[in-house]
Structure formats: structure tokens, C-alpha cells
Amino acid sequence: DTAVSQTPKYLVTQMGNDKSIKCEQNLGHDTMYWYKQDSKKFLKIMFSYNNKELIINETVPNRFSPKSPDKAHLNLHINSLELGDSAVYFCASSPRRGGGLRAFFGQGTRLTVV
Amino acid sequence: DAKTTQPNSMESNEEEPVHLPCNHSTISGTDYIHWYRQLPSQGPEYVIHGLTSNVNNRMASLAIAEDRKSSTLILHRATLRDAAVYYCILRDDGHSGGGADGLTFGKGTHLIIQP
Numbered sequence: 600d601t602a603v604s605q606t607p608k609y610l611v612t613q614m615g616n617d618k619s620i621k622c623e624q625n626l627g628h629d630t631m632y633w634y635k636q637d638s639k640k641f642l643k644i645m646f647s648y649n650n651k652e653l654i655i656n657e658t659v660p661n662r663f664s665p666k667s668p669d670k671a672h673l674n675l676h677i678n679s680l681e682l683g684d685s686a687v688y689f690c691a692s693s694p695r696r697g698g699g700l701r702a703f704f705g706q707g708t709r710l711t712v713v
Numbered sequence: 714d715a716k717t718t719q720p721n722s723m724e725s726n727e728e729e730p731v732h733l734p735c736n737h738s739t740i741s742g743t744d745y746i747h748w749y750r751q752l753p754s755q756g757p758e759y760v761i762h763g764l765t766s767n768v769n770n771r772m773a774s775l776a777i778a779e780d781r782k783s784s785t786l787i788l789h790r791a792t793l794r795d796a797a798v799y800y801c802i803l804r805d806d807g808h809s810g811g812g813a814d815g816l817t818f819g820k821g822t823h824l825i826i827q828p
Contacts, residue, residue: 603756632815640798642757642818689756691815698745698806699764702816704756 602626605690605705612680613713620675620708622690628703630696631673633665634689636707642689648673649696680712717801722823725791733786733822735801740781743806747816748775748786750797757800757818760786796826 603624612618624631630649636642646665647654653665662678677684690705718736725731737746747762761768761775763784768775774787788795800821 634815634818641820642751642800642816644815644817647815691756698743698804699762701747701759701762702749702757704758706756707754 601705602703603690603692603705605688605708607708608706609709609711611711611713614680614682616680617676617678618680618710619677620688620690620710622673622675622705623671624690624692624703625671626692626694626703627671628692628694629670630693631667632691632693632702633673633675634691634704636687636689638686645675645688646673647696677710682712685710685712717803717819719799719801719819719822721820722825724825724827726827727793728790731788731791731795731824733788733799733801733824734783735785736783737801737803738782740803741805744803745806746775746777746781746784747802747804748773749800749802749816749818750795751800751821752794752797757816760799762804791824791826793826793828796824798823 606621632647633645634642635645645659664676667673687707687709689707691702693700693702745762745764748760749757751757761773763775776785798821800818802816
């Protein structure tokens, strides 16, 4: 069974559209994250979500909003997509917040905005 | 999270040991040292982590300097499947809640394995 799964794996859409990426973890973890990997391969944290507490990286535009229907899911909604949003988005989870805990990553969603 | 410094790339031969260095001179007492790797077209994958003592698992070993200002990831017998970008990351266990918790990735070391 895949520990952290994301759908879709690929997403091609036009500028201005609204899209969502789904993430599910079956590990029973309390904390989930979204990361963005741009064309230069830099991986950056976008959000962390722990026990209904959302922490947003200050550089993330408010067009991006994570939504968690339950502890096992953290979906990423993106409004008014822009060309610069093209990237690979990774979902991750860890048991809870803490430096000594490992994170598990999904396989990524490659978003292309045309 | 404190910053780490790694070589941009390293090359090794298959079935030989690989030592990947990482400098983290500004590490704090509550920072754990994590290593992740990212294979082509895949998500990051946990390799190993430690705080003060050396650590071993089925994937690798982590050697931590006595002053904790550097560490080395050791792959005992590299295979072609180990070709990836390896990230050395410090993760603060004393997280106070400011900023998004999570892993701060640098550029990593691109490990090339020659057959």
C-alpha cells in the first residue's frame, strides 16, 4: 500500500483556471505538508497542517489554500492559476511535529500551466 | 532551521563505498541531522537521521562529528539505484511554531554512480 498518495500525477491546465490536487496518507500521521519543487529543482515548504493548525510559509500566494476534510487528507486548491505555478508539488506527512521524526513523501504532481 | 553546505556533485563507482559530506557549523543543540534522497522523477525519500551518536540502518550509516558541526552519510556499497540527489537537512526539535514546520531543503549533492 502506498503510504502517501497524490492525485493526479500530471495536471495540465490553462491560466486562470482553478484546480485541486488531492493527498491522502494511510499512516495515521498527525502532520501533513505541501512542498513545491520548481524548474530549478529547489524544494520549498508551502504549508504544514497539524491537528487543525495551519502554518503557511509567508512566501506562498493566497491563491493557494490547503483543505483538510479529515486527518488523513490534505488537499491543495489553487485559484487563478499562473504560468509561474508550473512545478511539481509534493505532499508529505510525519507522525507529528518534531525534529526527530521522519517524513514520508508522495510521488508528486506535475502541474503545467499553459 | 540552520543551514547546511554540501558539494554540488560527487561521482563514485558501483559496489564501492560512498562518503557524502555535510557541513552545518551553525547547528544548535536541538537540531537533528536528517538525510533524504530524491531519485529521478520521484518524491524525496528518507535515508537516515541522528542527533549526536552515529546511526546505522539498512540503507546507510550516518557519522556525526563530535562537535556536531559536520556529518557524513556513508553508503557502504553503492549501486546504480543509489544515483540520486542527497539532501542533508537540519530539523529543529525545539520548534516554537514560527513559520511553516517541515524540512528545509538545500541544493543537495548529485551523486553519480559509474558502472
